[in-house]
Amino acid sequence: MNAVNTPTxxxxxxxxxxxxxxxxxxxxxxxxxxxxxxxAECYVASDGQEGLRVLAGMARSPDLILCDIYMPNKDGIEFxxxxxxxxxxxxxxxxxxxxxxxxxxxxxxxxxGGLNVVAKITKPLDSDQLADAIG
Numbered sequence: 001m002n003a004v005n006t007p008t009x010x011x012x013x014x015x016x017x018x019x020x021x022x023x024x025x026x027x028x029x030x031x032x033x034x035x036x037x038x039x040a041e042c043y044v045a046s047d048g049q050e051g052l053r054v055l056a057g058m059a060r061s062p063d064l065i066l067c068d069i070y071m072p073n074k075d076g077i078e079f080x081x082x083x084x085x086x087x088x089x090x091x092x093x094x095x096x097x098x099x100x101x102x103x104x105x106x107x108x109x110x111x112x113g114g115l116n117v118v119a120k121i122t123k124p125l126d127s128d129q130l131a132d133a134i135g
């Protein structure tokens with residue numbers, strides 16, 4: 001588990017995020033973007049299995065889960081199905097380097113499962129799209 005603290009207080013300083021992403025470069029981009037958007041803590045997991053472990057160890061649910069779709073061990077769709085069973089109350093942003101059709105399918109499945117999917121973003125992650133999605 002890796003937490004990154006925001007260097008200066010912001011009005012949203014209590015918000016937390018979980019980034020579930022297997023690519024280290026994409027993890028770093030997501031962490032930087034989330035810090036710039038005022039997230040106080042950003043937890044990282046490299047696949048869905050680790051994401052579930054990190055989520056279970058958090059004192060409270062993160063305000064945002066940013067989740068890649070294609071990952072080893074437990075992919076994003078499997079991870080989100082488990083998160084939906086736990087009735088995760090926060091926002092979800094889906095990201096993928098693959099085609100947009102798979103992102104749309106993942107969004108539909110997550111939404112039908114009761115998750116609040118606020119955006120689906122094709123990699124590379126665009127900070128402006130992320131900012132618009134999470135408000």
